[in-house]
Amino acid sequence: MQPTPPVLLRALTKRFGEVVAVDGLDLTVHDGEFFSMLGPSGSGKTTVLRLIAGFERATSGTIELDGQDVTATAAHQRDVSTVFQDYALFPHLSVLDNVAYGLRVRRVPKRSRHEKAREALALMRLEQVAERRPHQLSGGQRQRVALARAIVVQPKVLLLDEPLGALDLKLREQMQVELKQLQRRLGTTFVFVTHDQEEALSLSDRVAVFDQGRIVQIGTPAEIYERPASPYVAQFVGTSNLFDSATSQRLFGIARRHGLRPEKIQLHHERVPDAEIVVEGVIAESIYLGSEIRVHLQLDDGTQLIVLERAGEHTEHRGEKVVASWSRRDLVPLTDEKAS
Amino acid sequence: MxxxxxxxxxxxxxxxxxxxxxxxxxxxxxxxxxxxxxxxxxxLWQVDSFTGDLERTVSLENLKTVLTGELYRTVTLRTVGVAALVTVIDVLIALPIAFYMAKVATPRRRRILLIAVLTPLWASYLVKAFAWRATLSDGGLLEWLGTPIGLQSPGYGLSAVVMTQAYIWLPYVILPIFAGLERVPDSLLEASGDLGGGPVHTLRWVVLPLLVPAVIAGSIFSFSLTLGDYITVNIVGGTSQMLGNLVFVNAGAANNLPLAATIALIPIVVMLGYLAAVRRTGALDNL
Incomplete structure (x- = not known):
């Protein structure tokens, strides 16, 4: 028998007036996994999170948390905690009282709730700011207070709504590591909303890619990246060269849409005999990115190709004629947008 | 240049x-x-009790009269009591209305309510006071409504003053509380619910603490405006007097401007005391 999933959505739909934000969604989140909902803004991922938390009421469909139907249950009676995008720390309470808030409403006596709040703060390495007010903290500290406040009540599921969006790059990378470690240590199920594909790929056990209120693909980061199901996913997650069926037919003899990751292509100065697929073209642009070089290749038939090379391996110049090669297994057959 | x-x-x-x-x-x-x-x-001046002329000599006689006179103590306590009661009633009515306007109502309903709150401010004070006089009169609206359910109109008197003043100053209390609530982000209310706080908890531990400055701002209006009022008392107060009446009578009929000035100092001192007390709570820092 399958264990009860912490989150189970069935035909979940949410309409705001005429706008369909979530469109008949079915989703199972497994126990203890780091699950990400990835999509551009307006794709419905945040609405799904808010539906799970209970801030929005579903138009139709059901939400089950740990086997219980909570579709009509108020937010404060659901065993989930949210880390808000703007952190939503209570400005009139100290950091310690913010973290202890969930315990206070559960009528935990003052001494033991402060003890637990201090433990949670220690976990986030924030003991030294316990007495401060939220407005006296830096963005990264506020973020960690919000996390401490959410985990101190030991929720079954932790919901995170673009929690790293407001942080600068360095801090964001550091928080990603901390989030991952925290999730591993607590073993709590994380449902993470982000529009940053890199973040989703690096943190998650599984990723759901959203488009217009639907999940267009769900799978491990490797599956999503290596085997995108549709042109939309192929382009939203990382960069892809897309070939329509006519171009595919012309280049390698299969009449079907295909995607190809730029780093799977090798560039050569002369013809290579052992490569499976070989094309010729002229370098239209060569952009130095530090660790990599992005080469825009104009094929003889007019097709544009983007190639990523490790910096220092090759030195191609604009206008130079080169040969590009890749192997057949790196080609990703794509279904048509409508069929997905 | x-x-x-x-x-x-x-x-x-x-x-x-x-x-x-x-x-x-x-x-x-x-x-x-x-x-x-x-x-x-x-x-600090005097009036010659025989000729009625103003004597411009400094003396503390008036102050002594006001501080020791039974009448002034009674009227001061009554006035402060009425002002406090009006304030409490206004805050209690304003909180749910402002909350509905700021957090629950659709934008359209919010606009309608805002207009409904603001419109009475355009009507003349006298008209509103006389409207209440008519409402409270024998055979008036209140009696007509109350008789079938066994209630009587309170008639003219202090309770009529409280009702009328609470009505007249209500917009001044609703508006700052509404503005204060609009500044409270929805995510704070959601966070409270998310952490297990029901509506009562959220109200007690999140909304009210954040609203203290706004409530105090509103209460300053209703309290100070009631404190200085004498027109409403004249219209619906029956025989009861408030500080404003004493000032009015002394400045006019009794021809004792210095005493009127001394009495007028009482609400000023009370208000300064109230502001000082409020300041100590730190609520004015956020205004």
Whole structure:
């Protein structure tokens, strides 16, 4: 028998007036996994999170948390905690009282709730700011207070709504590591909303890619990246060269849409005999990115190709004629947008 | 020339500031401070009880009269009591209305309610007071409504004053609380619910603490405006008197301007005391 999933959505739909934000969604989140909902803004991922938390009421469909139907249950009676995008720390309470808030409403006596709040703060390495007010903290500290406040009540599921969006790059990378470690240590199920594909790929056990209120693909980061199901996913997650069926037919003899990751292509100065697929073209642009070089290749038939090379391996110049090669297994057959 | 003036102003920021606020400052000093000072000075003068002439000699006689007189103590307590009651009633009515307007209502309903709250401010104070007089009168609206369910109109008196004043000052209490609530992000209410706080918890531990400055701002309006009122008391107060009436009678019929000035100091002192008490809570820091 399958264990009860912490989150189970069935035909979940949410309409705001005429706008369909979530469109008949079915989703199972497994126990203890780091699950990400990835999509551009307006794709419905945040609405799904808010539906799970209970801030929005579903138009139709059901939400089950740990086997219980909570579709009509108020937010404060659901065993989930949210880390808000703007952190939503209570400005009139100290950091310690913010973290202890969930315990206070559960009528935990003052001494033991402060003890637990201090433990949670220690976990986030924030003991030294316990007495401060939220407005006296830096963005990264506020973020960690919000996390401490959410985990101190030991929720079954932790919901995170673009929690790293407001942080600068360095801090964001550091928080990603901390989030991952925290999730591993607590073993709590994380449902993470982000529009940053890199973040989703690096943190998650599984990723759901959203488009217009639907999940267009769900799978491990490797599956999503290596085997995108549709042109939309192929382009939203990382960069892809897309070939329509006519171009595919012309280049390698299969009449079907295909995607190809730029780093799977090798560039050569002369013809290579052992490569499976070989094309010729002229370098239209060569952009130095530090660790990599992005080469825009104009094929003889007019097709544009983007190639990523490790910096220092090759030195191609604009206008130079080169040969590009890749192997057949790196080609990703794509279904048509409508069929997905 | 203008270039040189500009350079001069640029060099001396104090001069720039002085020129900028000179006009409003003059007005403030002339109208406010001088008038208050005149009140204070007048309170120290006397009226010759035989001729009725003003004697411009300094004495503390009036102050002594007001501080020791039974009448003044009673009326002061009554006035402060009425003002406090009006304030409490207004805050209790304003909180749910403001909450509905700021957090629950659709934008359209919010606009309609806002207009409904603001419109009475355009009507004359006298009209509103007389409307209540009619409502409270024998055979008036309140009696007509109340009789079938066994209630009577309170008639004219202090409770009528409280009702009328609470009605007249209500918009002044709703508006600051509404503005304060609008500044509370929805995510804070959601966070409270998310952490397991029900509506009562959220209200008690999140909404009300954040609203304290707004409630105090509103209460300053209703409290101070009620404290100085004498028209409503005249219209629906029956025989009861408030401080305003004493001032009115002494400045007019009794021809004792100095005593009137002294009595007028009472609400000022009470208000200063209230502001000082509020300041100690730190609520004014956020205004």
């Amino acid at each position: 203008s270039h040189r003036v500009g350079a001069l102003l640029g060099r001396y920021p104090a001069l720039r500031l002085g020129l900028l606020i000179a006009a409003p400052l003059t007005w403030l000093v002339a109208v406010y401070v001088v008038a208050l000072a005149a009140l204070l000075v007048t309170a």
